[in-house]
Amino acid sequence: MIFNDDATHSAILEETITFKRLGGGTIVENTTGDMLRNVEFMKKLSEETDVHIVAGTGFYLESVHPKGMDTFKVEDIVEMMKMDFLVGCDGTDIKCGVIGEIGCSWPLHVNEKKCLLATGEAQAELGCPVIIHPGRHSQSPAEVVRILQEAGGNAEHTVMSHLDRTFHNDEELLEFAGLRTYLEYDHFGIEIADWQCDPTIDMPNDGERIRRIKKLFANGFNKVVIAHDLHAKHMLNIDAFMPSTFAAT
Template sequence: MYIQTILGPISPESLGVCACHEHLSIDLSRIKGDLDTALQDVSLVTEDLRSFKEYGGKSIIEVTNYGMGRDVSALLHISKSLNLHIVASTGCYKDPFIPEDKFHFTRDDFYKWMVDEITNGLDGTNVLPGVIGEIGSSYNTFEPIETELFYGAIEAAKETKLPLSTHTTLGTMAIEQINLFVKEGLSLDQVIIGHQDLNPNDAIVLDVLSSGAFVALDTIGKENYRKDADRLTSLLAFLEHGYEDQLLLSSDLTRNSHMRVNGGQGYDVVLRSFVPTLRHFGVTEEQIQKLLVTNPQKAFSIRKEVNSYAI
């Protein structure tokens, strides 16, 4: 098993403290009509990430895919500047963010294109993705193009063994995503269901966890969506039910205003703020190690061998 970073494969044990769902170069302004959602200032992002590093952060799963403003050169610069492991993504996001050249793709088109990126590299480079994601469904539904996208992503994941990380709009459609993966025979130990800290129904999240999939509580600090105190209450419940081996943490920053210099929470919010609160509420160091280190190692490992690691 190995984890594919943008600088080459590493052993899972080399991943370290990992943010499971972030964006270091993203532009959603074409659809959102808001330049705040064009987070593409490499210097700004690099400086903000320094605090993440200072708090012990070592790795980022970067889930900006095709059509979201993915910038391989920016990721390479950040990785080398900060000695930070970055895992890049293949795939498309969700309707209406899927770009025009892919909007009429069938599931087979998506499958072949993703496998090509996984095999040959991203955007004309030799940089290989290490995750299929974030693959998204809409609010309480799969739009037709999203259905094709999911089927294509499933086949690509089955063939290449890459982990598959999903987007659930405001936490919805998590069970439906799981049911689709089960129906299509995708191993749930290579699936990360995203944004479940935005799902206020703990019973649904517990059902997702009972399936064996990983669950990302990955919008920590976005209190305009849900208060972190409520996220904490849910997380404590999931731990109480014994699911400490399947939970992942991150903050999903997507805006210039999310940078700390601009008054935002910053990439360090989980390590700086949320984790100390977990300790205060009795979460053990062993459990925190699982949330930040051990679980990402398992979730983002590619379950096949390579000849050597570039560690």
Template sequence: MKDGWAQTVLGPVDAADLGITLAHDHVLMDGSFMYVDPPASVDQHLADEQITLDNRGWVAYHWTSSHHNVHLDSEDVAIAELRRFVAAGGRTVVDPTNKGLGRDTEPLVRIAKETGAHIIVGSGYYLSGTHPRDMSDRAVDSIAEEIVTDIQIGISDTDVRAGLIGEIGCTYPWLPNEKKSLRGAVAAQVETGAPLMVHPGRDPMSPVEIVEIVDQEGGDLNRTIICHIDRTCIDRGWLHDMAATGCYLEYDLFGNESSWYPPNPSVDMPSDAERMDVVLWHFEQGLEDKVLLSHDIATKHRLHTYGGLGYDHLLTNVVPRLHQRGLSEAEVNTLIIDNPAQIFGFASTDRSR
């Protein structure tokens, strides 16, 4: 709801004031769960090296096989990178880093103050490999209560509130604790009205099953985001069926131009040109009101500091190309201003903070 309030790490913000919004980008994150040894044993020494000009190409191709790469761990770098986003006209970053991914609100507060960017932080649980050891013993109601506390009271005994449920991690085939985690997240959405963001497994059936669970548990599909669509399936018939459910479809891998996708070698990662083609198709079908865009930056090599395109890539490089392909300023604003305001604004907040 555009007349709702989004919850940022610095407090509530009128959704109409979120401005240009990145719907899914990590600012600080512990991505150690992603690490896998290099595919070639002769490259093992590269796994332990810092990113340099000499090895940056290798890191960009094997981005899950560099210990240095899978951690976003510098406040100073984050500040410099987000300043470039703000200078390009950006205003808000939705950071879906949640429990198990190194979520830490104190540095995010400092970063938001230093850069002037609104930062919305996530809640709930990611993939099973990041779950707490006692996750099998936890009940759905307990998981829901934790998320509701993050949203309505504060995260980890602070007064910083989450403004997002997610990203909730799902693999395919689905693991029992991940399904339980999603059920708890849906229960929290029902109680708070907060937006729900779900990371699907790397198979076209995964989002289908996720939508079924959200619906069965009484969740609001119109307040639900399925992320990473661009690495899951871009078949137009499938996309039409998913859009018909009412959920938001998030194309959040802009700037990831390598077709090689280490987490799932059977999938060829689309290019930005292919992503833009799909975005234009949404307009042709009248489905543009449920589309979100972002980069899903979660590793160092995607940042300017390490030779990447940074958080401003959409604004600096993609938006001009969308205009060249025929989208008007108002149509582009639908994607990066209006749609985010619609989904990330909700009424469950104390406006006095």
């Protein structure tokens, strides 16, 4: 999340002002330190818009882990997270308020498991929320919760992201919902079947997302988070997701 050009700053400022005007009050910006987190930009944007912005700590997927992660111990990572919460991160006095988005693959990489164990320990000490990026397999979310709880973490204060592309039938979804995490459907607006991140996954459309959320509510599970996982500039261009014949009309 490093933005050094005026055009990008202006675009984000404009969208945040619109968010505020429509009733928004808080943005949870869960870019981790290994993903070019920019807390000074977050602070500036918050001061310009009077919108609270919560920064995240921890580590994302193994592919973007910093050099030397193999040598880190669980307790080292716990101390890093606590430093970000209690002292300040990236050489500033700006403190984080959430652990995440913690990246998990399928199968879980050894260093990702180490970060997950550290997340559970840090959550137990700090009493803070956690946000998880699960692996692209229906068994991954439950595995993550099990490891998190073994380390002392609290499933009920944890958000499991990307369920749109993780559970593809109601039975699996409802079984996982019983673990009592927050359930996040965060690909709203991405109306594609051939998903670029994994073409083997048949992504639901927004209507199907809404049906699944209604199914959760009908079965007593109301801890649902709705979002847009628009993480790249090309996702803001409708031509990237629609045939040109439709986009031109």
